Amino acid sequence: MAIRVVRSVAELRGWQAQHAGRELALVPTMGFLHEGHLELMRAGRTHVPRERGELALSIFVNPAQFNDQADLDSYPRDEAGDLVKAESAGVDVAFVPEVDELYPPNASTYVEVGGLDQHLCGATRPGHFRGVCTVVSKLWQLFSPTVGLFGQKDFQQLAIIRRMHRDLFWPGQVIGVPTMREPDGLALSSRNARLTRPGRAAALAIPRFLQLVNQRYAAGTRNASLLIEGAEQALSPGRIHYVSVVDADQLQPVEQADTPTLVALAVFFDDVRLIDNTLLGGPP
Numbered sequence: 001m002a003i004r005v006v007r008s009v010a011e012l013r014g015w016q017a018q019h020a021g022r023e024l025a026l027v028p029t030m031g032f033l034h035e036g037h038l039e040l041m042r043a044g045r046t047h048v049p050r051e052r053g054e055l056a057l058s059i060f061v062n063p064a065q066f067n068d069q070a071d072l073d074s075y076p077r078d079e080a081g082d083l084v085k086a087e088s089a090g091v092d093v094a095f096v097p098e099v100d101e102l103y104p105p106n107a108s109t110y111v112e113v114g115g116l117d118q119h120l121c122g123a124t125r126p127g128h129f130r131g132v133c134t135v136v137s138k139l140w141q142l143f144s145p146t147v148g149l150f151g152q153k154d155f156q157q158l159a160i161i162r163r164m165h166r167d168l169f170w171p172g173q174v175i176g177v178p179t180m181r182e183p184d185g186l187a188l189s190s191r192n193a194r195l196t197r198p199g200r201a202a203a204l205a206i207p208r209f210l211q212l213v214n215q216r217y218a219a220g221t222r223n224a225s226l227l228i229e230g231a232e233q234a235l236s237p238g239r240i241h242y243v244s245v246v247d248a249d250q251l252q253p254v255e256q257a258d259t260p261t262l263v264a265l266a267v268f269f270d271d272v273r274l275i276d277n278t279l280l281g282g283p284p
C-alpha cells in the first residue's frame with residue numbers, strides 16, 4: 001500500500017478518523033533513515049501486525065533538542081529518500097510537519113523529567129532532554145499509539161521517555177529496541193554520514209573499547225574505574241566528551257557495577273559526536 005504523507009495536525013486527525021479503533025505503532029525519528037530506524041519499524045510491525053493496525057513514522061528535526069545552532073543546521077536531511085525507505089518498510093503514514101506546526105507561534109509549554117538528565121549527555125547538553133520530552137509528548141498526544149519504539153543506543157533518552165510515560169500515565173507502551181551495528185561493530189547513526197573515511201575507521205575504537213569493557217566484566221571486574229581504565233588511550237584519536245559508569249535505573253554514577261550497570265560514552269571523531277553504550281548485568 002502507498003504511504004500516506006501528512007504535514008499538518010488537521011490532516012493527521014483526518015487520517016486517524018479513517019483508522020479509528022485500530023492499533024498503532026509509532027516510530028518517532030528526525031529522519032535521514034538508516035537500517036537502525038528500519039529495525040524500529042520492523043519491531044513496530046511485530047507489535048502491531050497489519051491485520052490489527054497501522055505503522056506510523058514521524059520525521060521532524062526538533063529544534064528544541066539542539067543546543068548548538070551549527071549542529072541543528074548541519075543535521076543531515078533527506079526527506080525524499082526517507083519516504084522511499086519508509087514505504088518499502090511498510091509504513092502506512094508518515095507525519096512530516098514544519099516547525100510551526102508542532103511549535104505554533106507563542107508555544108510555551110515544555111515537558112521536563114527531573115533527575116535522570118543530570119549525567120551522561122544531559123550534563124553537557126542543557127535543555128536537550130527537555131526538548132526531546134516536549135516533542136515526544138506532542139507526538140504521543142497526537143498519535144496515542146499502542147506502542148512507541150525507541151533505540152537503546154540513546155539509552156538515556158529511552159530511560160527518560162520511559163519515566164515520562166510512567167509518571168504521566170500515558171496510554172500504550174514504550175518499547176526499547178537493541179542497537180543495530182555495522183558488520184564491523186560501529187553503531188548505526190545518522191551522524192555516521194558526516195564521518196570522513198579515516199574518521200570512520202578511527203571511530204571503530206568505540207565498539208572495540210565497549211567490547212573490552214564487556215570482557216573485563218565477564219572476567220569478574222566490578223570496580224567502575226577498572227572497567228573503563230585506559231579509555232583515553234583506547235579511544236584516541238577521538239576527543240572524549242564523557243565515558244561514564246552509571247546504574248542502569250537511575251543513571252547515577254557508581255563505583256561498583258554490582259547491579260545492572262550502563263557504561264556509556266560520547267566521543268568526537270572528525271568533530272562528529274558519536275554515542276554508544278553497553279549494558280552490564282542485564283536490563284534494569
Ligand code: PAF
Pocket residue numbers: 028029030060062065132135136154157
Ligand atoms: O532519537 C531521536 O531521533 C529523537 O530524539 C526523537 C526521539 C525522534 C525526538 O526528536
